[in-house]
Amino acid sequence: MNLEGRGRLIIISGPSGAGKSTVVRQLRQECPLPLQPSISATTRQPRPGEQDGVDYFFLDHNEFERRREAGDFLECKEVFGCGHWYGTLREQVATGLDAGKWVILEIDVQGALAVLDHKEFSPITLFIHPGGMEELERRLRTRGTESEEAIAARLETACREMQFMHRYQYEIINGSVDRAVSEICQILKDQKEKQPCSKS
Ligand SMILES: Nc1ncnc2c1ncn2[C@@H]1O[C@H](COP(=O)(O)OP(=O)(O)OP(=O)(O)O)[C@@H](O)[C@H]1O
Numbered sequence: 001m002n003l004e005g006r007g008r009l010i011i012i013s014g015p016s017g018a019g020k021s022t023v024v025r026q027l028r029q030e031c032p033l034p035l036q037p038s039i040s041a042t043t044r045q046p047r048p049g050e051q052d053g054v055d056y057f058f059l060d061h062n063e064f065e066r067r068r069e070a071g072d073f074l075e076c077k078e079v080f081g082c083g084h085w086y087g088t089l090r091e092q093v094a095t096g097l098d099a100g101k102w103v104i105l106e107i108d109v110q111g112a113l114a115v116l117d118h119k120e121f122s123p124i125t126l127f128i129h130p131g132g133m134e135e136l137e138r139r140l141r142t143r144g145t146e147s148e149e150a151i152a153a154r155l156e157t158a159c160r161e162m163q164f165m166h167r168y169q170y171e172i173i174n175g176s177v178d179r180a181v182s183e184i185c186q187i188l189k190d191q192k193e194k195q196p197c198s199k200s
């Protein structure tokens with residue numbers, strides 16, 4: 001059974017700091033497809049400027065657990081092993097797909113593999129990385145949102161995640177944001193062309 005209805009599901013993974021959010025933000029502005037990010041839930045604290053219900057739904061651990069027990073998540077994982085949970089809300093995905101949107105999940109590798117196990121979806125899968133660990137570290141430091149300890153955990157996780165790149169359909173090297181955005185947009189347009197009956 002395929003639950004994608006009129007929309008499509010897109011999974012974008014890659015190490016923390018690879019530039020996923022940056023690329024997705026520009027992709028939404030420039031790519032002429034009805035793209036819609038799925039807003040995840042997380043137990044981590046908001047960063048300065050982040051808004052509840054826009055960047056994430058920021059939940060405390062009890063509320064996250066309650067929603068997990070209620071079956072509200074399509075997948076949820078403790079990312080980076082530092083006690084913070086992240087999860088894709090079923091409602092975000094279902095509402096978007098029902099409305100004919102191309103719903104983007106910006107999630108880690110464990111989460112992506114869990115979604116791929118749900119056979120009712122046939123997502124377009126992309127793995128973004130910056131082309132080298134030194135550049136990844138530079139980007140995480142330049143962003144300035146994580147402690148030294150958190151950066152170390154993210155880099156360690158990145159090494160493991162890189163080993164799963166072969167599970168994705170497309171590898172995107174985000175050297176230049178403009179180039180990565182135009183490459184992804186072209187991939188999505190090509191996928192649209194391949195659909196049996198043209199969906200919006
Ligand atoms: N092509 C690029 N060249 C140089 N810097 C970049 C590029 N793409 C993104 N950046 C910068 O790298 C940092 C990390 O980018 P971003 O926050 O988008 O990564 P992310 O993959 O979404 O991270 P996370 O998984 O932690 O949310 C930001 O400071 C961003 O401005």
Ligand SMILES: Nc1nc2c(ncn2[C@@H]2O[C@H](COP(=O)(O)O)[C@@H](O)[C@H]2O)c(=O)[nH]1
Nearest residue numbers: 015016040077079086087088106107108111
């Ligand atoms: N498995 C999931 N991973 C998720 C989800 N939402 C985000 N993420 C991943 O978390 C890291 C860290 O994000 P940050 O905002 O704290 O920097 C990021 O790399 C995402 O891949 C989710 O719903 N499920």
